[in-house]
Amino acid sequence: MEAGVYLHIPFCRSRCSYCDFATDVYRDSDTVEQYVDVICTEISLFSKSLIIDTVYFGGGTPSLLSPEQVGRILAAVRSKFDIVPNAEVTMEMNPATVTPESLAKYRSLGINRASFGVQTFDDRALKLLARGHDAADARNTYAMLRDAGFNNVSFDLIAGLPGQTFAQWRRNLDEAIALSPEHISLYLLEIHQGTPLAEQVRSGRQPKPDDELAAEMYELMLDRLALAGYEQYEISNFSRPGFESRHNSKYWTLDPVFGFGVSAHSFDGMQRFANERDSATYVELIRESGSAEVMREDTNLESEFMFLGLRLEAGIDLDRFSIRFGYDLIDRYATEINGMIENGLVEMTLGRLRLTRKGKLFSNEVFAAFV
Secondary structure (H helix, E strand, O other), rough: OOOEEEEEOOOOOOOOOOOOOOOEOOOOOHHHHHHHHHHHHHHOOOOOOOOOEEEEEOOOOHHHHHHHHHHHHHHHHHHOOOOEEEEEEEEEEEOOOOOHHHHHHHHHHOEEEEEEEEEEOOHHHHHHHHHOOHHHHHHHHHHHHOOOOOOOOOEEEEEOOOOOHHEEEEEEEEHHHHOOOOOEEEEEEOOOOOHHOOOOOOOOOOOOOOOHHHHHHOOOOEEEEEEEOOOEEOOOEEEEEOOOOOHHHHHHOOOOOOOOOOOEEOOOEEEEEEOOHHHHHHHHHHHOOOOOEEEEOOOOOOOOHHHHHHHOOOOOOOHHHHHHHHOHHHHOEEEEEEEEHHOEEEEOOOOOOEEOOOHHHOOEEEEEEEE
């Protein structure tokens, strides 16, 4: 089974108001150079020999790295692992962080998929989120991606922003569809404690997101994207046929993914482990011992197989579950599953248990039965 490699690049021009990821504001080139050196060292010291078919630069804003820095990291990956010829190599990119020249160089290095952080085409909302770009930057950057030869582009969009109306969300969808990326990921806004947006909502400076309105926005997206020819393959992900994210699909199917960089998480098929979250400490640990691992735990594979499988449009293959875990899922959870069927949350078709449209809106309640 081929594995995936995840590379965490923490640097951002500014910190978005809703973000609780492990990120650092880009302050000086020396710090970034130091980080690139250290992540290459971490890769070189990795103990396993792997065949890799996906590589993913996440962040943060990986497109703040120069093509030369990206090339060094990819060279470290290629020298350590056996990468298949048709590997999917993704880079997260934010508007106004690239040029035609840098995009052409990224493409020549083998980056063949761009995950593009649009979030919204509403300039007012972009200021609220402290995104550091406007809608015109998003349109211009998308045009540059196409000119540079990127034929696999994914948009990230956020629904349920404070003060966002249904009509505004419809306009966002219409513009995204008109641009016609190969893939669209939807995120319903989550307010995390400790973020500036959480404080703004707590103090009343911003309205609390409306869960019912967010659900209506999600249903509109299901309808609009289906009409535009996008297929839903996971609760939050839609693509043109053949353009599903191969890397992200590994997380939902419990395939191994090995992470490098600050706060990077890994799964080897049995255990999950994670690196130090503070960048300075991560650098120090790699330099001192070659490892920044601070957490390792066994995984409840049965539970994860169920709730991650239900995230997928295809649902859970019941025969595959029985073979892997030695018991019948429907027999074990008969009471819970029958109740969900009666409430219209799940259905069984062609030997698979899957969420209904209503079940997607109440997915957390469904997942809780299997955790």
